[in-house]
Amino acid sequence: MSAFAAVDVIRAKRDGGVLSEGQIDWVVDAYTKGLVADEQMSALAMAILLRGMTAPEIARWTAAMIASGERLDLSPVARPTVDKHSTGGVGDKITLPLTPLVAACGAAVPQLSGRGLGHTGGTLDKLESIPGWRAALTNDEFIAQLRDVGAVICAAGDGLAPADRKLYALRDVTGTVEAIPLIASSIMSKKIAEGTGALVLDVKVGSGAFMKNADDARELARTMVELGGAHGVRTVALLTDMSTPLGLAVGNAVEVTESVEVLAGGGPADVVELTLALAREMLHAAGLPDADPEAALRDGRAMDAWRTMIRAQGGDPDAPMPTANEVEVVTAAEDGWVAELDAYAIGVAAWRLGAGRARKEDPVSIPSGVVLHKRRGDRVRVGDPLFELRAEHAERIPAALAEAREAVRIAPDAPEATPLVIERIG
Numbered sequence: 001m002s003a004f005a006a007v008d009v010i011r012a013k014r015d016g017g018v019l020s021e022g023q024i025d026w027v028v029d030a031y032t033k034g035l036v037a038d039e040q041m042s043a044l045a046m047a048i049l050l051r052g053m054t055a056p057e058i059a060r061w062t063a064a065m066i067a068s069g070e071r072l073d074l075s076p077v078a079r080p081t082v083d084k085h086s087t088g089g090v091g092d093k094i095t096l097p098l099t100p101l102v103a104a105c106g107a108a109v110p111q112l113s114g115r116g117l118g119h120t121g122g123t124l125d126k127l128e129s130i131p132g133w134r135a136a137l138t139n140d141e142f143i144a145q146l147r148d149v150g151a152v153i154c155a156a157g158d159g160l161a162p163a164d165r166k167l168y169a170l171r172d173v174t175g176t177v178e179a180i181p182l183i184a185s186s187i188m189s190k191k192i193a194e195g196t197g198a199l200v201l202d203v204k205v206g207s208g209a210f211m212k213n214a215d216d217a218r219e220l221a222r223t224m225v226e227l228g229g230a231h232g233v234r235t236v237a238l239l240t241d242m243s244t245p246l247g248l249a250v251g252n253a254v255e256v257t258e259s260v261e262v263l264a265g266g267g268p269a270d271v272v273e274l275t276l277a278l279a280r281e282m283l284h285a286a287g288l289p290d291a292d293p294e295a296a297l298r299d300g301r302a303m304d305a306w307r308t309m310i311r312a313q314g315g316d317p318d319a320p321m322p323t324a325n326e327v328e329v330v331t332a333a334e335d336g337w338v339a340e341l342d343a344y345a346i347g348v349a350a351w352r353l354g355a356g357r358a359r360k361e362d363p364v365s366i367p368s369g370v371v372l373h374k375r376r377g378d379r380v381r382v383g384d385p386l387f388e389l390r391a392e393h394a395e396r397i398p399a400a401l402a403e404a405r406e407a408v409r410i411a412p413d414a415p416e417a418t419p420l421v422i423e424r425i426g
């Protein structure tokens with residue numbers, strides 16, 4: 001007989017109580033083993049969403065999720081290790097240029113990434129646009145590439161935080177994703193189990209992000225920074241704007257192309273700005289404050305690291321990107337300024353074109369997506385191209401067009417400039 005009953009744990013949280021360490025350890029372990037049923041964990045997740053958790057409860061819950069699986073040992077890697085995690089957004093391809101850039105500056109970057117779901121894209125889906133590139137590595141391959149190349153982006157193996165894998169899928173279908181204690185423990189359990197020495201969090205705020213307002217984003221960031229510190233991982237967070245897409249490209253192949261432009265020393269100013277801001281934070285956290293990421297972008301070292309990283313996983317960095325059969329260019333119907341270009345609506349449009357998936361098992365379309373010709377704050381005249389929609393199949397275009405048109409508002413005056421990096425927490 002077990003020392004606890006799931007229904008007592010649920011009742012305790014439902015009534016606003018604080019769960020004991022024993023209750024937390026037991027419920028996470030029993031759920032992972034299938035001894036606590038999905039409907040019981042759903043009820044507990046909802047109680048946590050409504051009642052919240054204290055800092056010690058979140059710390060214990062995170063530790064229990066880490067303990068549900070293996071913890072990688074990155075000690076064979078001589079360089080300092082530092083990772084970045086973004087809470088997800090539209091056009092957020094920063095991992096692609098950032099990982100080789102930070103590696104080119106002397107750190108090792110163990111990036112365990114995910115796939116896109118809904119309106120936000122996934123790093124692995126984007127990289128799979130590159131012919132031959134392989135997302136699945138064994139733990140030994142992961143550590144060997146980190147040691148030899150200093151940069152690796154791959155799928156997280158099944159052994160890391162299996163409790164989170166199960167719980168996240170359950171939260172996804174029970175309206176309990178948005179609980180800050182559950183988001184923070186979910187993200188940090190995977191990052192701590194991965195074995196990184198330092199971590200920089202890019203917590204997105206705005207219509208295209210999980211967190212729609214700065215107060216919630218700040219609370220999430222603070223919670224994760226504390227969790228990292230408590231587990232010996234130097235952690236800082238940047239709150240960054242996700243009310244409008246990052247860069248000009250939203251999709252899979254189109255985002256790889258834009259990332260390569262950044263590595264070649266060009267690319268959109270906001271993508272370059274955020275890549276450099278995160279690179280500086282990562283290098284600082286890794287104990288390499290004198291490294292100069294701007295120089296590494298300029299002199300081709302970051303591009304060299306990218307090519308080596310892609311080749312190490314079977315990809316051909318010189319292969320042309322697949323192109324879409326169907327392209328629809330939308331032009332401005334009036335003169336003025338782009339006052340709004342909504343990230344969420346553009347993300348949904350890209351998803352409707354086929355760039356994203358509705359269910360975990362769906363395939364994604366590599367060449368589909370949205371390419372912006374204008375950004376928020378740009379001047380436009382009647383007939384100027386605003387954006388183009390790219391798809392493999394013409395029937396995908398109308399629904400995406402309806403969504404993307406709603407994203408753009410043209411006004412007679414220029415909008416006020418807003419900062420990309422809103423705040424630093426750490």
Ligand code: URA
Nearest residue numbers: 168182183184186187
């Ligand atoms: N990403 C995660 O890994 N977990 C969450 O709960 C939310 C976003």
